[in-house]
Amino acid sequence: MRKRLYIPRILFIFLFFLSLPSCNVKPAQQNHYQVCTDEMWEEKAFCTLEECQEEKIWISPNDSTLIFPKFGIENRDLFVQNRDRLKGYFLNPKLVNLIGEVLTICHEIQTQTDKKLNLRFNSLVRSVAYNRRIGGAANSEHLEPVGHAVDIRFSDGKANRYFIQYFYKSVFKKDSTFQRLFEKGCRSFGFYSWGIHFGVRKRKRGSRTFNDEVYAIWDKR
Ligand SMILES: [Zn+2]
Numbered sequence: 605m606r607k608r609l610y611i612p613r614i615l616f617i618f619l620f621f622l623s624l625p626s627c628n629v630k631p632a633q634q635n636h637y638q639v640c641t642d643e644m645w646e647e648k649a650f651c652t653l654e655e656c657q658e659e660k661i662w663i664s665p666n667d668s669t670l671i672f673p674k675f676g677i678e679n680r681d682l683f684v685q686n687r688d689r690l691k692g693y694f695l696n697p698k699l700v701n702l703i704g705e706v707l708t709i710c711h712e713i714q715t716q717t718d719k720k721l722n723l724r725f726n727s728l729v730r731s732v733a734y735n736r737r738i739g740g741a742a743n744s745e746h747l748e749p750v751g752h753a754v755d756i757r758f759s760d761g762k763a764n765r766y767f768i769q770y771f772y773k774s775v776f777k778k779d780s781t782f783q784r785l786f787e788k789g790c791r792s793f794g795f796y797s798w799g800i801h802f803g804v805r806k807r808k809r810g811s812r813t814f815n816d817e818v819y820a821i822w823d824k825r
Contacts, residue, residue: 660694660750663728671700675707684728693729694750698789698804703754705788706802709781713770719763726755726799745792745803753792757799764799768825771800775821778814791819 667679714721729751735744745753758764774781775793794801810818
């Protein structure tokens with residue numbers, strides 16, 4: 605009796621799983637993710653996850669791949685742990701290049717001065733809910749699904765003030781440091797008492813331009 609029931613039971617289990625709503629449907633077929641490239645952003649176009657993946661870099665808290673070997677920084681170092689529930693996030697590749705340039709400049713300053721560089725990534729990508737909770741701008745460059753901005757700070761208070769002032773002066777003078785950052789796609793510079801915001805989202809309007817490209821500065825210290 606038991607043996608006879610065995611096959612129908614297997615068949616029933618098989619049919620049961622077949623009848624479940626398909627779980628292996630790729631997210632791209634369910635959700636349409638907004639923006640990844642500047643062009644898509646500007647046109648307010650939508651792209652599928654696959655399309656976006658070609659244009660962005662996935663940052664996972666478990667990924668120990670060296671993303672900036674020169675500085676010993678791993679992929680996971682770019683994952684900011686906070687009360688947000690994100691399990692990882694995408695970054696615009698331009699932002700990754702910009703972070704590399706910021707690190708290089710900071711290390712150059714460190715060797716030229718006695719300023720101890722203890723750089724921390726304060727914010728990269730936030731979920732919509734978390735961004736709202738902490739009072740972030742509704743159109744923040746930090747919003748998921750693709751990060752377009754990084755906030756950095758320096759753990760030592762004295763050095764923090766020095767580095768903030770250094771970048772602040774550079775941006776206002778449009779000196780070589782500013783130009784290096786600009787070349788890497790930096791289009792927003794935000795100065796706070798706790799650190800600096802650098803963003804790569806292309807801007808359409810604004811009073812500040814360099815090489816016919818618009819960029820933004822704000823000083824909230
Ligand atoms: Zn920011």
